[in-house]
Amino acid sequence: MDTTRRYCEVADLAESTDDLRAIRHHLHQHPELAYEERETAGLVAKKLEEWGYAVTTGVGRTGVVGTLKVGDGPRSIGIRADMDALPILEQTGLPYASRHHGKMHACGHDGHTTMLLGAARHLAQTRNFSGTVHLYFQPAEEHGIDSGALSMIKDGLFERFPCDAVFGLHNHPGAPAGTMLFRRGPLQAAGDNVYITVKGNGGHAARPHLTVDPVVVASSIVMALQTVVARNVEPTQPAVVTVGVLQAGTANNVIPGTARLELSVRSFSAQVRALLKSRITELVQQQAASYGAEVEIDYLMGYPVVINSDRETDFAIAVAQELLGTDRVVPHTDLLMGSEDFAYMLQARPGCFLRLGNGVGADGCMVHNPGYDFNDSNLPVGAAYWARLVERFLAQP
Template sequence: MTLASRFTEIADLADDVPALRDIRHHIHQHPELAYEELQTAALVAEKLEQWGWQVTRGVGETGVVGTLKVGEGTRSIGLRADMDALPIVEQTGKPYASATHGKMHACGHDGHTTMLLGAARHLARTRRFSGTVHLYFQPAEEYGVPSGAQKMIADGLFDRFPCDSVFGVHNHPGMPPGTFLFRKGAFMAAGDKVTITIEGVGGHAARPHLTVDPVVVASSVVMALQTIVARNVDPSQPAVVTVGSMHAGTANNVISNSAKLELSVRSFSEDVRALLKRRIAELVQAQVASYGATAVVAYEEGYPVVVNTDAETEFATQVARELVGEENVLANADILMGSEDFAFMLHERPGSFLRIGNGAGEDGCMVHNPHYDFNDANLPIGAAYWTRLVEKFLAQ
């Protein structure tokens, strides 16, 4: 059999499913938040070493990189999986539910890590490629700035473990398992955080005329913010301004001195991003001034737009077509307003970020939900996909 005469199929991973399921359930049961992924990183490193990979620990604090070189090929590829969990109380009722109250894998990173480990095991076993594979097991995708991708890059990720192209995946509730979603160009939004602190004059609830009520001011600001996307942004340009948090006061008979708003801001172009930043600051200051209050607006630019390069996305799409069939591949999926720190890696190297269905209907619970669970049906599919992607990318 020549190197390129056969590429991995899903059935080739059938015997690995019980072991992969056990790994995924173990990670799920022991969730760790951003930059705390010590047990998860140790498990990943142990498995990689057991299978013959060269392992580097502590990349970007708790990140792990596995390297495998086969043959004389000069090309290299990077595959990334995230490892961190979220501060959510799990309510799935699963036998492998989180054993740590207040922490759970509510975004499927346990599944992402396990799929890549499955590929690592199969690649080491079959070695049907010629070149170098780097597996980037990344911490702190959920953290915000500085994220795990940023810290790994700052720690010399692409200098120490270079690749010609880099690829990543995220599960996608709402689509059946084994469905792959791709999009060339901008795929996921930039995500920024805004904190607005409003200072008024507190006092007795029975004498509001002697106060500057920050609750009233904050309420006015919330309503006014709704006009930015509706009346300032070109309707053909995607944008979202969401007030996700509003806090003021501790008692019903006390008007507090201050109120605090926290916003999530999403956009798909640098021009719109700059417009949103400017208009939020202008509108907030105008609103609070009209009430005699003051405000401090802290605008934190977060993850940039996820922009997939055309050639790598076309290649990744074709691999999926061969693996699961044309009918299970969306080559031009809708843009997503969620954000993803894999965008930082795509700023450094050409590549593509793809999605894999996690379940539809009642089985398609949204991520960041206490009832969410990664779909184990994807474990052999994702592992086979990563393996086949490497085999074709590094084929002689």
């Protein structure tokens, strides 16, 4: 590190905290679902233009990229924040709760967007770097399939706005606010979705012998699926198979003709991912056949594994330790079973995805929960971290 040069500190964002909180609360009140983030994108673009960034909208449909070049440094860096909300009815009772019924920032993307805007303003005001910074405000992280990261990449993100490395973060309920968690290599799981329709032969509940009961078939499939991880996956390899939906029938005296199951499948290696697909498909087909039923399986491969590159992760850890001290930085956190479409960006460029503690206990409500809220104390921390990361990265030879 160049000890003669001063880099961004959290205290440098103190005067901006009220403004950042106001932005975050506005975004929280006006959540927009995947590929509907027009008002959010408009706010982001307006702010960036006011601060002197070259702004490109409509990247990957509703994404925004802000570019700021200072000096003649040859290096470039990309920082990503996601913008979309979830189809959840908010139950926080907050004065700035969602005004859009059935839509909610239940994952903290309002905070992610605001922190990057805070860094954007600081970088534009201080210009304490030499090189190019691209700020990627991404839509549709929650989409699951046809995600915003993939859409931006297909729209030429890294050709039009190239970077030597790319960085992103997500808030992390369960860890103290203001702490940062890192991990080299795999961090978050690949996430696949499986949709199963069991086709039986419905009839009267009093005459089950004249039917092929899809409820029984579906129940057998659910139980059999519990053996896939327990008996087919090597015990040292993490994997999860969850049946999140089981639907059948509308009346207790009618055996329905069909049943539907929906699965979430998580893994950390290509080999285990392929094994899970093979075993789940075979098991479902054979269980159905054993009862005389038919089955349709739609197996959708979702986000890949988030894999952080070693060099960029070590650099990101060092910057966090400089900014926060070693006691507020976890260099080797646990694997996380949640998936994240930033994985696509890390397939295209070296970089690091990190986690920012959002609180513990009563302050640490899990994401995707109607009672969740982003912790505003993180706003100056995250903004200062992104600003310092850019300054340090673009000060390197």
